[in-house]
Amino acid sequence: MTYHPKSDFIATMIERGFLADCTDYQGLDEALISGCKPAYIGFDATAKSLHVGSLIQIMMLRWFQKTGHQPITLMGGGTTKVGDPSFRADERPLLGPEQIDENIAGIKKVFSAYIDYDSDAENKALMLNNAEWLDGLNYLDFLRDIGRHFSVNRMLAFESVKSRLDREQSLSFLEFNYMILQAYDFLELNRRYGCVLQMGGSDQWGNIVNGIDLTRRVLDHEIYGLTSPLLTTSDGKKMGKSQDGAVWLNAEMRSPYEFWQFWRNTTDADVGRFLKLYTEMPVDECDRLGALQGSEINEAKIRLANEVTALLHGTEAAANAEATAREVFEKGGVGDDLPTFVLEPNSLKLMPGNALGKDGEEMYCAAATLFVEANLAKSGKDAKRLISEKGALINDVAVSSDFPFVSISDLKKPTKLSAGKKRHALVQLG
Structure with a gap:
């Protein structure tokens, strides 16, 4: 990177490691120093929460606003009905309108922690939904007015599509339309709100370039694209994943x-x-x-x-x-903020003690079940492996492979489970 930016935003992106590529560094830089400009990032509603993998884009919107510009958060109420095929091996499951609306409601909760939607300032953020213009499209009019600007040859050459076809994996006509719809989003945002910039992960480069090209052809407006690197951790793992699954941003999910x-x-x-x-x-x-x-x-x-x-x-x-x-x-204690799981007896597959070689009427459950219920193991098999390796602890005592069961009376008070040294939870009988 030899370009020396004048705008605070691009300088910040370069200095802090956000920048992978830009369609026109100098053109965008000059646009940003001329006054407050709008930029957007789109988020499809494929789950009830975004995860840590989306946090780099959220921080880009935050920095965009902090450097004097207007961020637009675009919810994909329309595009989620199609599903982004970029660099995927298979087609996304199709979601119904009710599930999409529910997911959007969950996703929206996070953004107000990072971005100001309520101020009276010129750069007050906007939150929009592309269903506003996509749901009412007339198919024939859309083909005639928008589809004619797209070359199938060029679309097939984009790496996100080419890599799928090279692996001889099916790409449905529905998914193939996704890049046209995302390009149309940029056109509409430029026409309605004067949006001059789309940002996203580097896997969105082809979709962003399509939107720029379409807007130039239809409106003859100069607009720009900027991408962030697709992050992996230093050991090669995809950002946003952990040992026990996705790192969701919504508190009720993580x-x-x-x-x-x-x-x-x-x-x-x-x-x-x-x-x-x-x-x-x-x-x-x-x-x-x-x-x-x-x-x-x-x-x-x-x-x-x-x-x-x-x-x-x-x-x-x-x-x-x-x-x-x-x-x-x-200190080897329990702490006040560990995730707590309330257990229902009927989910524990209780067994009488005499069936396990114990005297008395006490009931027992498999320790492996507790670790699965507390999200410390992905499956019973995973939990049993953890027990056999002495990595499963109950109240800081390793579960015995000889008797991997827990009495129900012990679970009537908060019980600390540990999977290794770093992952802990509390369980208690409901």
């Missing part, structure tokens, strides 16, 4: 403590990079903390976890998560 713990468990090599991307700390301080070694890097990870959790869930939630972690890890 508790603030679990979210905090995900960042606390960042590998040493990723600390500096993640501080620059996911916090607003000065770049020099991010570099300093990222360069720490040995036990000192652990305090940098705690700082990362606190800063990221505070942005999403608030400073109190971050402080509570840290206090719980110190109680659990340093």
Whole structure:
């Protein structure tokens, strides 16, 4: 990157590691220094929450507003009905309108923590839904007015499509239309709101270029595209995934403590990079903390976890998560903020003690079941492996492979489960 930007936004994107590519650095830079400009990122409603993999785009919108411009959050109420095929091996399951609306309601909860939609300032953020213009399209009019601008030869050459076809995997006509609809979004946002920039992950490059080309052809307007790198952790794992599944942003799907713990468990090599991307700390301080070694890097990870959790869930939630972690890890206690699972007896497949070689009338359940119910194991097989490796602990005592059962009377009070040293939960009989 040899271009030296004049605008605060592009300078920030480059300095903090957000920038993968841009259609015209100088043109966009000059547009941004001429006054407040709108830019958008689209989010399809394929689940009730976004996960950490989307956080880089949310932070880009936040920085866009902080540098004096207007972010537009576009909910894909229309495009979700089609499904983005970009770099996927198979077709997405089709969702009905009610499920899409429910997912959008869940996704919207996160954005107000990062972006200001309520101010009276010129750069007050907008939240829109592309169903507003996509749901009412007349198919024949759309083919004639918009479809004629698209070359199938060119669309087939985009890497997101080409890679699917090269693997001889089916690409439905429905999915093939997705890139036309996303391009049409950019056209409509430019026509209705003067939007000059679409941002997204680097996997969206082809879709973004299509939108720019369409808008130039139909409106003769100059607009731009900017992409962020598709992040993986230093050990090659896709950002947003953890040992126990997706790291959701909504608190009801991933508790603030679990979210905090995900960042606390960042590998040493990723600390500096993640501080620059996911916090607003000065770049020099991010570099300093990222360069720490040995036990000192652990305090940098705690700082990362606190800063990221505070942005999403608030400073109190971050402080509570840290206090719980110190109680659990340093003092061997339970802590107040561990995720708690209330167990229903009928989900535990209870067995009488005499069937297990025990005297008396006590009922027991398999320890493996508890670890699955508390999301500390993906399956019974996974839980049994954890037990056999002495990695499953109940109240800090390893579950015995000789008798991997727990009495129901023990579960009438909060019981701490641990999967290894880093993952913990509480369970209690309902």
